[in-house]
Amino acid sequence: MGGGMALNLAKSVSPVYVFDPISEAMKPLLDAGAIAGDSAADIAKKCDLIFMCLPFAPEVRAVMFGPDGIHNARRNELTIVDTTTLDRTDAIAICKEAAEVGITYWDCPISGMPFRAYDGTLTMMFGGSAEGFAFAKPYLDHMGEHIIHAGPVGCGQAMKALNNIVYDINIAAISEVIPLALAVGLDADLVAELMTTGSSKSFASEYFVPRMMDRAFHTDFAMEDAYKDIINVQRMRDETGASIPVVDAMVKSYQSAMDAGFGREPKSAMIKVYEEKLGVKFTRPDAKD
Incomplete structure (x- = not known):
């Protein structure tokens, strides 16, 4: 799912930086014009807005707070939009933990099969502030057809x-x-x-x-x-x-x-x-x- 979404971003927005520990997963994105990062922290040093799509909460925490995680970039005004499907309570907790290190975190899980990720026709459910939604929506529009502001953080989940x-x-x-x-x-x-x-x-x-x-x-x-x-x-x-x-x-x-x-x-x-x-x-x- 993340590959399809990232591919649509790479085709529509420039520059787009990408990172995946499996280098083969990045090849279609690099072919579409994306730029490879060396780690999550490296991506965070170059970007103001990061989209994540991961399996479960432990992977989200590792990418955000681990040794090579996003927080190590020490960036101000960094926003994370997490499309991972999580427990609602995990999304709320991660948002609070991110705020403690100066990172803005919103949840935005997705609905649709992988073909909809590649078609850019996903349904996306954003949990966050009105200002956060306004900031993210122009990018979400490249990945989804139905973009819903579900309410505060956790409501997307x-x-x-x-x-x-x-x-x-x-x-x-x-x-x-x-x-x-x-x-x-x-x-x-x-x-x-x-x-x-x-x-x-x-x-x-x-x-x-x-x-x-x-x-x-x-x-x-x-x-x-x-x-x-x-x-x-x-x-x-x-x-x-x-x-x-x-x-x-x-x-x-x-x-x-x-x-x-x-x-x-x-x-x-x-x-x-x-x-x-x-x-x-x-x-x-x-x-x-």
Whole structure:
């Protein structure tokens, strides 16, 4: 995701400095005119605005506060826009820690598949001040089509998590219902057509139903890595006392799939749990699991 966003910036803004510990990841960006930095600290010495896209909070903290981290540049008026998906409480804590060393930090997680990162059509949810949003938005416009100012820092992460939970509920429902349809004798191809054209049609069904039929369970983000969205929403539930029984039911399906050994597979692997229970398989004749 970060590669696609950086590529769009490199094609539209100059100069753009980039750093990745995996040098091969920078090659397409350098070919597009970006300039390679030697470290995160080196990037911070040359830039007033830095976008980050990292796996988890420990990596964010390492890039910002580690031995070769951004804070070592000792720059004044340095702004970080972090597109990493984090727990909302982590984003708020990192913002406070950054302020202590003179760095402005805003969260801005993204929604959309990698192709949307390369197309520049992502949905981006900015958490920060109105002034921070105004400063960042001209650059965000090169990376996304739908740029939302979600509210203060942390609100971007809250919005991203809630969006993903609705998506997860959709996938869980598809995973439960399709094996039931097969068990009562419905044709797999016709069920797939229904799920992608009828009132149950959604982005989740359009994207995952064909992959389920092709038994393509190794091409998308792993369930274990995406579990942070569930934790984020559960913490919001606990903070507010909200009742979320549908979410709770989805989490049981999600957890069952991980307990069954599918944690490194995408969310669509939830269907395997219900296929096994009913002795059916949603597939094409030539598909390989």
